[in-house]
Amino acid sequence: MSKLEKRDEIVRAALELIAEHGFHGAPMALIAERAGVGAGTIYRYFENKDVLINEMYQELEEKIFPVITEGYGELKAFRERFLHLGTALLRYFIQNPLDFRYLEQFHNSPYGVATRRERLLGVREGCDVYFHLFEEGIAQQVLKDVPLPLLFALSFGPLLAAARDHILGFIELDDALIARTIEACWDAVKR
CATH class of the missing domain: 1.10.10.60 (Homeodomain-like)
Structure with missing residues (x-):
């Protein structure tokens, strides 16, 4: 090997x-x-388990970014870009349940809290397409004027719950239900 x-x-x-x-x-x-x-x-x-955990997160983020942004630049309207990213991310999670479960562990741990804090404070760079989209949406008054963490919660909370329930077999997310789920996330954040 x-x-x-x-x-x-x-x-x-x-x-x-x-x-x-x-x-x-x-x-x-x-x-x-x-x-x-x-x-x-x-x-x-x-070097140690902390390094392993953080490098795994970084690698997953770098793996997901090109998947969710494929075709993204061609979309013009803000709403369409939001729907595109949400749909691509939800589909990725459905197709990659181990990645999803790891990311859930990471984001609900001290590792994830530190990463989120650094990103929201602008200290840590990364695959921040959502961060930039949300900043643009607030500036253009397309999104509700609420703190950024709340926009993330309203956008990702339902999406993550739907992915989790699909992976656990509680619901079956087909294309139509994925579209309705992402539309509901949009309805939660739009002005």
Whole structure:
């Protein structure tokens, strides 16, 4: 197994274990076992578990960004861009339930809180297409003039709940229901 393949196996094992058992239920030794590598091998790629967790988040963000922005630049109207991003993100989560479950763990942990705080304060850069869209919407008076965290909650809260319920088998999100869900998110934030 090449170095890149070993690293990929470690990341995949960590993703699965963290999605299944949370951060505390995924010790490095168990990740190594699931990846089929020695426990010390992980430390050749990641200094510690915190580095692994943060790098995994960064890699997922970089993986999702091109998916949700494909075709985005061609859309002109603000509403259409909002609907495009929401639809693409919800579809991504449905198609990649492990990624979704990892991101939920991350965002509801101290790691995610720190990342969110840094982004909202402008300290941390990243794939911030939503951040820029929301700033533009407030400036153009297209969106409700409420604090940015509230716009994120009104936009993502229902979307995340729908993705979670779909993954758990409580609802079946087809194209029509995805469109209605994203429209409801739009209705929550538009002026």
